[in-house]
Amino acid sequence: MSGCQSVIIPTANSLDHASNTLDSLEKLEAPPHETILVQNALPDDSRYRDFNRYTDFANHYKDIGLKIFFESTPGLLSGRHRGAAEATGDLLIFVDDDVTFASDWLSELSGVFDNPKIALAGGPSVPVFAYEPPQWLKNCWQSTPCGGRQMAQLSLLQLDTNDTIDVDPDLVWGLNYAIRRDALNTLGGFHPDCVPASLQHFQGDGETGLSQKITEAGRRAVYNPNAIVHHHIGPERMTKSYFDQRSFYQGVCNSYTEIRSGTDPTPLPDTEGSDRSFPPLQWARRLKRSLRPSVAQDDLPARFFRAYVRGFNFHRACVRSSPRLLQWVRQETYFDYHYPTLEPNFSPAPREVHDPADR
Structure with missing residues (x-):
């Protein structure tokens, strides 16, 4: 062509x-x-x-x-x-x-x-x-x-x-x-x-x-x-902090994908104290979106997974609190790409990308 x-x-x-x-x-x-x-x-x-x-x-x-x-x-x-x-x-x-x-x-x-x-x-x-x-x-x-x-x-x-x-x-x-x-x-x-x-x-x-x-x-x-x-x-971008951000971002993305497909916006279970268990659906829903290091080194896989869960649950909390945001997630197309006005009392959930211990 x-x-x-x-x-x-x-x-x-x-x-x-x-x-x-x-x-x-x-x-x-x-x-x-x-x-x-x-x-x-x-x-x-x-x-x-x-x-x-x-x-x-x-x-x-x-x-x-x-x-x-x-x-x-x-x-x-x-x-x-x-x-x-x-x-x-x-x-x-x-x-x-x-x-x-x-x-x-x-x-x-x-x-x-x-x-x-x-x-x-x-x-x-x-x-x-x-x-x-x-x-x-x-x-x-x-x-x-x-x-x-x-x-x-x-x-x-x-x-x-x-x-x-x-x-x-x-x-x-x-x-x-x-x-x-x-x-x-x-x-x-x-x-x-x-x-x-x-x-x-x-x-x-x-x-x-x-x-x-x-x-x-x-x-x-x-x-x-x-x-x-x-x-x-x-x-x-060659820092662990940046990889935390990408993991958080991917949690938001995967939450969006699942809610758009009809899943109720319920959060992931609390992962406090988890080591290297990675729920296969959410953590690696798509081939290109698997963010785990292939070789475990120190505590990085668990650290990045915790950031992923924080992103996933941040998005779920926001959607649960706003019917208009839920409508945005599930609208058919986004050729009109301007953001909608959400409810007057809407306030985003706390956006905690990093664990205090990881900073």
Whole structure:
């Protein structure tokens, strides 16, 4: 598929933060004809809200057809759906603002859509660490059902194949996510994702929800090992505290998924004093969402599980206290991605990401 791709980059950061990604797009063997950068929920800081720079910045990247949009609604959902609405391509390719690309990434990724039966495609996301990772972080690599390895906490995925293969859509990840526009629209789009901490009760399961709908519709997804993105991992994400945050976040996501499917919003049992028991449904509901280190080291598996339970129960408590939030979780689509007004007496549950002993 050529001449009809739109690369979409949602970001809550400054324009300069995306420069490495945009520079890398320019250097592709076959650069995109259109690139959509959506800034959403920017801080009240002139370094971020430098709207006078938009024209000059876009002109600097005119060779990749850069268009910049500001979206006031915070969260990755609004960035993705605003980007899709502004894009003109039939193939929508969503990437993060902290990735760079193999030189043939776009041609490899878009080429699989020459097969009209394919609705979704992705490829490897390989790490570029700020420094040599500590051993505890290396232990978080896990195997996948297709061979190879994954580290969900850092959105890293490398399947063991030299050929393009059919995969569960859940193994196409949001930093390297190409989907036909008709599939995105027909299947209802993305779910809420990556909202600010103060709004985390609105968190959903992001591209996982859309991938599940692709599975239910019997549409095909493929993984092309040559469609490689390099995910740049800064020092702030190479910490146990950050992995706590990702575990908490995953608890919220899994709570959302289960409530949306009809489960009552009851909390997980108290895990105080638990060691390394991991309820299989909630902790690893999806192949890509298993966050346990594959090798136990010290108390890390139990620590991350406790953070997961806190996130799961935080979301359950919020939903139990707000019928309007329950309605939001179960609404059919989120093309209207603005957050609803909840009850006047609604107050989010305490958001306790870390155990005091883990800080």
